[in-house]
Each structure stands twice: as C-alpha cells, then as structure tokens.
Amino acid sequence: MPGDVELAQLQATIDRLRSEVEGQRRAMRTRAVIEQAKGVLAERLGCSPEDAFGRLVQLSQGGNRKLVDIAAELLGVAVPPDAADHIPVVMAPGSVSAPSEHSEQPPTGPASAQAPRPEELGPGFAARYHLAAAALGSADTPDEVAALPPR
Structure with a gap:
C-alpha cells in the first residue's frame, strides 16, 4: 500500500x-x-x-x-458565415406553418419569424x-x- x-x-x-x-x-x-x-x-x-x-x-x-x-x-x-444558411426560427415543435411541397405560399404566423442575418449580428x-x-x-x-x- x-x-x-x-x-x-x-x-x-x-x-x-x-x-x-x-x-x-x-x-x-x-x-x-x-x-x-x-x-x-x-x-x-x-x-x-x-x-x-x-x-x-x-x-x-x-x-x-x-x-x-x-x-x-x-x-x-x-x-463570413454563409447567409444561405439563414433559416427560419422554429418557435416550438410542430408550430411552424410551413408551406407544403405544392404550395407557393410563404410560412405565416409568429413561427415564421426569421433569425437575424449574420451581417446583422x-x-x-x-x-x-x-x-x-x-x-x-x-x-x-x-x-x-x-x-x-x-x-
């Protein structure tokens, strides 16, 4: 020991x-x-x-x-971080009102808010x-x- x-x-x-x-x-x-x-x-x-x-x-x-x-x-x-990586902020699972594959309508409602672009940060x-x-x-x-x- x-x-x-x-x-x-x-x-x-x-x-x-x-x-x-x-x-x-x-x-x-x-x-x-x-x-x-x-x-x-x-x-x-x-x-x-x-x-x-x-x-x-x-x-x-x-x-x-x-x-x-x-x-x-x-x-x-x-x-700089690619602005093409800019994606919508998802507020909660399932809450994004994303358009379907065949829809040309953009997402609507609070869940469609965009994150700031890198140059804005x-x-x-x-x-x-x-x-x-x-x-x-x-x-x-x-x-x-x-x-x-x-x-």
Whole structure:
C-alpha cells in the first residue's frame, strides 16, 4: 500500500497529466482556425504559410491578444458565415406553418419569424462563429461541448 509521499507524487502526476490533456484539447480546438487563417493570409499576401503565421504572431503580440482570436477575426472578414444558411426560427415543435411541397405560399404566423442575418449580428459574430465551429468539430461528446468556457 502506497504511503502519503507516494500518494502525493501520484496525485501531482495525475494533475500534471490532466493539465497537459486539457492543453492539447484546447490546441486542437484552435488549430483549425489558425491554419485556415494562415491559408487565407498566405493567399491574400502572396507569401508562404510560414510568413503568414509570422504575420499573425506579430498582430497577436502587437495587440496583446490571443493568436486564435486574431485568426478568427481574419476568417470572420474573409469567410463570413454563409447567409444561405439563414433559416427560419422554429418557435416550438410542430408550430411552424410551413408551406407544403405544392404550395407557393410563404410560412405565416409568429413561427415564421426569421433569425437575424449574420451581417446583422455585429462584427464579432463571424469570429465567434469560426471559434465555435472549431470547438464543435474537435469535441468528442456533448459533455465536452457543454464544458467549453464561454468566450
């Protein structure tokens, strides 16, 4: 049976490994956003991906901001969420008065209210969209999504 010293060492190892795993998960969530931003910047500036990454780092350090936030903002400007994804807001299951396949009438009533278009949601929306998409793409379970810190 391990003594107190050995238990303390084991607990320290467990804590360190948990921290490392969380760091790796965080890196996975942000890597796709940063890689996409590097590609956009390299294409727009006509430079290598390494030079584009260097530019992102300069912007991050110059503004004392996280690299992933800079990358997400760049993507938000270069690749805004598609307005074609604009769908009606459903108020409750079965409450949408959607037209039938053969009807040319638009939906009516309160359930046919449209969600705001991405461009109506303010400048930070597109950046948050790309960060959320990356987080959702890297989560293995709904619990991991629920545990994500708010931004």
